[in-house]
Amino acid sequence: MKKYIDTGKKDTRSGFGAGLTELGKTNPDVVALCADLTGSLKMDEFKANHPERFFQVGIAEANMMGLAAGMTIGGKIPFTGTFANFSTGRVYDQIRQSIAYSHKNVKICASHAGVTLGEDGATHQILEDIGLMKMLPGMTVINTCDFNQTKAATLAIAEHHGPVYLRFGRPKVANFTDENQTFEIGKAVSLQDGNDVTIIATGHLVWEALQAAETLNEQGISADVINIHTIKPLDQNAIISSAAKTGCVVTAEEHNYLGGLGESVARVLAENQPTPQEFVATQDTFGESGTPDQLMAKYGLNADAIVKASLKAISRKGNG
Amino acid sequence: MKKYIDTGKKDTRSGFGAGLTELGKTNPDVVALCADLTGSLKMDEFKANHPERFFQVGIAEANMMGLAAGMTIGGKIPFTGTFANFSTGRVYDQIRQSIAYSHKNVKICASHAGVTLGEDGATHQILEDIGLMKMLPGMTVINTCDFNQTKAATLAIAEHHGPVYLRFGRPKVANFTDENQTFEIGKAVSLQDGNDVTIIATGHLVWEALQAAETLNEQGISADVINIHTIKPLDQNAIISSAAKTGCVVTAEEHNYLGGLGESVARVLAENQPTPQEFVATQDTFGESGTPDQLMAKYGLNADAIVKASLKAISRKGNG
Amino acid sequence: MLPFLLCAPLGKCYFWQHIKYTSMPDMNYLNDLVVQVRRDILRQVHKVNSGHPGGSLGCTEFFVALFQEIMDRKEGFHMDGKDEDLFFLSNGHISPVFYSVLARSGYFPVEELNTFRLINSRLQGHPTTHEGLPGVRVASGSLGQGISVAVGAALTKKLNNDPHVVYALCGDGELQEGQNWEAIMYAAANKVDNIVVTVDYNGQQIDGSLDNVLPLGNLKGKFEAFGWDVLEIKEGNQLDAVIDGLNQAKGSTGKGKPVCVLMHTVMGNGVDFMMHTHAWHGKAPNDEQLEIGLAQNPVTLGDY
Amino acid sequence: MLPFLLCAPLGKCYFWQHIKYTSMPDMNYLNDLVVQVRRDILRQVHKVNSGHPGGSLGCTEFFVALFQEIMDRKEGFHMDGKDEDLFFLSNGHISPVFYSVLARSGYFPVEELNTFRLINSRLQGHPTTHEGLPGVRVASGSLGQGISVAVGAALTKKLNNDPHVVYALCGDGELQEGQNWEAIMYAAANKVDNIVVTVDYNGQQIDGSLDNVLPLGNLKGKFEAFGWDVLEIKEGNQLDAVIDGLNQAKGSTGKGKPVCVLMHTVMGNGVDFMMHTHAWHGKAPNDEQLEIGLAQNPVTLGDY
Ligand SMILES: Cc1ncc(C[n+]2csc(CCOP(=O)(O)OP(=O)(O)O)c2C)c(N)n1
Ligand SMILES: Cc1ncc(C[n+]2csc(CCOP(=O)(O)OP(=O)(O)O)c2C)c(N)n1
């Protein structure tokens, strides 16, 4: 088994902030817009360095998306920043028409996704944003797993022409991927090689998947662990070939099991190679207040849950 | 094979209008709200009969959803009416917080769903609304197939306590279900009994599925045809037992194949009984202007497409 | 009005104000309540190291006035809210003051404030009906939705021939959300005159002062141009001024126009180091800061 | 300015107005163009029995004035729109007039109007960039989004030190959408003064007159309360009045405020039975009605 080392807990949103700061220096076309959440989104440094390229739009997310779409005309690359709920559900139609259908080069950067947002509770904890964004033709959907990967993804999406949804989170979590990685949009990352079960995880669940793989390993079970940071375009080959190898799949995401990564994987498999699959995800409920760890445990979004799902998936091999 | 007879083409939205008119007479708590599309939604008769219970909100869909949520307090049963795009994507966060999370007894009635909206084109042709609404905890999601069923569903949802999304369409289509049916929310309707392939269809695709079944029958193939008018809560048993019987599945919907009925069925099967499945749906594209029939053909949403998908699904039996 | 003398134990006291006992407010009691509510706010957010003290403190007098003096409320909580005044909180982040005043007005035990923002609590970070907390009729937290809901409730009151008034509170920063202006336009056009919307006009939002973020300019002019009757409470942290202002607003209902109250407040009011800044919009005091804040607001009615 | 005399065959004529040939508009030609555009509108919607003639007819003079007299446009179409004036249509349903004037201003062959709303056409029911139609920089159709986009483009012009102006058109009913007011608030607060937003103030929307559906009340007062400079064009269907008004609006840019033009128009203008009613908002004429409408607007520059 490969060993992954937590080099010190950091929040993924700070990875975004670091990436944006770097882009500020390297790419003069990058502009940033924020809807009254500059600190939460870690956009302060970009703002301080490039006040003329930072646009405070106030609490008006719909307008922010329209402004961003318009700013692309004339060559700017707008990065919008607000919480994941207000980046997606609040402005779905605006993104749909003014950005996605209009092919605008806007990067929608969304923090505080999922239940790990914590104490603010359900109104802020969107568990549907992956599903929302993946349904939009032409949208690239990315959910990164740690600080380093989020920073790398932030740099990468500036180079990609077209609308992107970049999802990250609030709490400090293990930082374990390479500091100097290059981020390849749409390319799944194989983290562990295994034969008994495929674990396909995204975002905060990737670290949990690695922990689960260790536990399974102790029980003599080898798990194939895939970090599927890009939900769209989905790396179908990686999914199909791993499922062919192991014969069963667990998907893990900080998202409703309806509409998200899990269903996308189920579709890929149903179309290509029907395989027993278990879903580590929220079970069609709203979230609630609590600490990130409490909520991950209560809503079944941790290594424990992945281990249980893996055992169940393995037991279903052959009998559907 | 059972024979289904088109008793004369009618638009499903007129079924909604007829149901609303009846509710106006029978249920004094029913109120209707419309965002400047009274004629398109066929709400004129309700408005004429009960001007005091009809609320014209202008072109302000977000406000309409909030008003509807508030009107439930004090016992009203609000039916909101606008196009499907403006009933869902435009107001997702408003539905999410003020209606779904708040358990408000609002009926979101959405016309002109899908490409059959026709000439207005992609900005109006939402192909993601089933996915949007199914991800909301507590939301009931219904997509009816003809005039009679839409009328019956409209009556039924008034009796159901809780938020409902009722999706229907613009063009005149075959009217073939019973005039005096009772509509059971969440209960799939078996339309044909067959053994070779399961066709699970919703909305305008149900009639197409019946035509496809006839064509298949001529080729000696018997199709199990299920009208899954309720996408949430999904009748999992009907899906699983039919798939167990036939060994392969085709889903058919006027919706993106990402996030809609097809993925929900894939999930149910992956969790219970992995089965080869083919997806009759739009392939992650926006729609465009054209006549409903042209668009159904171009985007692969007709009986032909279902026949092809069925043959493919059958050919995949056994080899995944 | 001496309700708290009549009931024990503290925190189990239910005081329903459907029938007013006296026509004159007991200002001593109400002022004590204000101080106690400030303590409740500080203690709630301190305990979980999260939540929004700034806006809560600035609206303390408003909530005390509204629930204790202004609103005609029925005994117990009835989601349907028939035959009583209603209140909707649009700026849901100031839940600490809402919860404190709800509890101390009898909707649920005051001890329950101990569970604020904890897992499995009814006292969610932002108020919701989802957990069945008495006193809350709609979820809020995602800004900009509350006025629409309040207007809807006001429409139903009219349909039901219920002469009671619907109150709502929203933030000033919140008014940057366009949905508010849809609701504001609708209410005036449809003569929804049984509603009083108060704006917590504290001049602050998350990223700074409104003037630095996105100024509202002439807000009174905006509401008036949108057809509302606009009153101002210049001293939104003076209890008597708030009571007077809200009474005047109540008196302005029924005249064909929705009523807006621009209530000038100080964010963080009552805790000196929290005042006149956006810094405490969404930050909890540490142990030491809590002590200082509590010392500035000594116990009156008893802590939970 | 005699461009059409210089080019043949008709409909393939490309006339780019970057350099103005004369300082005086050729009113004969422009009036002819107005009539021809009306014909184009009627013929487009009639052919496919769908689309929106009413609003289109009411804005004919506006489009002719804007594209032929007011805007400083580059030759050819460049999505980036650098160093030229830009236009955004927010009320995308009036695509027939937009397409006609785009074609007759040289963006694409006039014959292509034959494909309006047909399958596989670039002339979608609502304008879009998706099919690559020259002249369109953003999709519209879902109402309320265009002002935001136009303000964004204006911000980029400022960043690029490009002194050109951004124009936008929106419907009056459309202004019921809250997003407009977010954009309106933002633009004033941030002194986006290189933008001119014209409102097609025809008093009609789908379900009837605005006064019957949801009145806008004092619209001038609303824009002014939101910090905009407001001009009115009282005769929005008089070409000279529109040209004057828009020139005045252009002259009002660069003064620290965004500029709004309230353009009073008659829905369905130029076809008598379509005028002064919402009935033709989204309804195509039948064969007979088409004949009458065309007879009232005899061929000037040649049909496509
Ligand atoms: C739709 C939405 N956007 C953003 C936020 C994040 N947010 C919470 S409070 C707040 C500032 C609100 O300002 P104001 O209404 O003035 O309240 P105050 O800070 O004065 O309490 C913001 C941006 C939100 N809750 N909802
Ligand atoms: C968000 C949204 N809601 C509803 C519609 C449907 N719709 C199209 S045009 C229209 C009326 C627009 O009125 P106005 O802006 O005055 O345009 P006019 O009728 O004068 O052309 C409506 C409601 C839409 N296109 N977009």
Ligand SMILES: [Mg+2]
């Ligand atoms: Mg404020």
Ligand SMILES: [Mg+2]
């Ligand atoms: Mg109009």
